[in-house]
Amino acid sequence: MNLHALCIVLVCAGVTAVLRALPFLFFGGKNGAPRMVLALGRVLPPAIMAALVVYCLKGVPFGSLEDGAKQLIAAAAVVALHLWKRSTLVSIAGGTALYMMLIR
């Protein structure tokens, strides 16, 4: 057993768990969270989802034009499919299939 490697895994696990738990440690007590924090919590999800889309496509402005275009075309296809059919699985499967074809 590689003890140092085990410690590395445990440190990664510990830091990640603490980061995920901090909002609950601060605001999850018996007294409840301040109203301002709860209000922020209610408006954050759409903002975070937008940020996660940017996060997934973060390579686009920095990579090659071709790679970026493929990602943006597939992303646009997901939006178009979803506006058209409004079916989550159709939009995701269609966009993913298109992307897999484009990169081959």
Added chain:
Amino acid sequence: MSGMVKGDRLRVLRMTLPVMCGYLFLGTAFGATLAQAGFGPAWALMASGLVYAGSLQFVMVPFLVSGASLLTVALTALMVNARHLFYGLSWIERFSRMKAIRPYMIFSLTDETYSVFCSLPGEESDGVMLRIALYDQLYWVAGSVIGSLLATGLPFDLTGIDFSMTALFIVICVERALASENRLPMIVGACCSLLSLFLLGPDRFLAPALAATALLLTVMGAAKGKEERA
């Protein structure tokens, strides 16, 4: 499991299907990378069971090989995963009603599980939410162990299938944009992220972007509250 209705299992499977595609594929890639670095299935199981954070686990592999100092590891983990600080804020009240399963719900709040929660149209039972979290981690752990056993990666080329997670995030955004009358939070989140991406580059832009978003939304919320009271 509390509050589980027959048929919920299938519904959760449907809801988490895009995550399944992404996690099985990326998990397999992680397991294979780990195995090639000399760490077998037990390590894959432990890492994906205990750390359960995709990008950090990939970053961790070279550290395992080189035996990096624990301080380096801790600081890297902090930087790679700082965005997770913001995910819990939306679930403080919801999770506080969950009692025994609350620690696991907090531990398993990845980008993708958070997103599936955000995509729920209404209030779901504890059982459904636990099942979403549990299924997602099972996909990730299963992928990791499979990848570790195959070691050289998948025998067939599935490159690009993890785009399903990008697509999932996009669909949730479109749904949110169509449904909600207040689109400002999404616009703020998008603008802060894009600005941060171009200012700071692709490697560590997300946590600062989320911090700026949270600050702006708090200020805007306070201003709006004042307006309503006046």
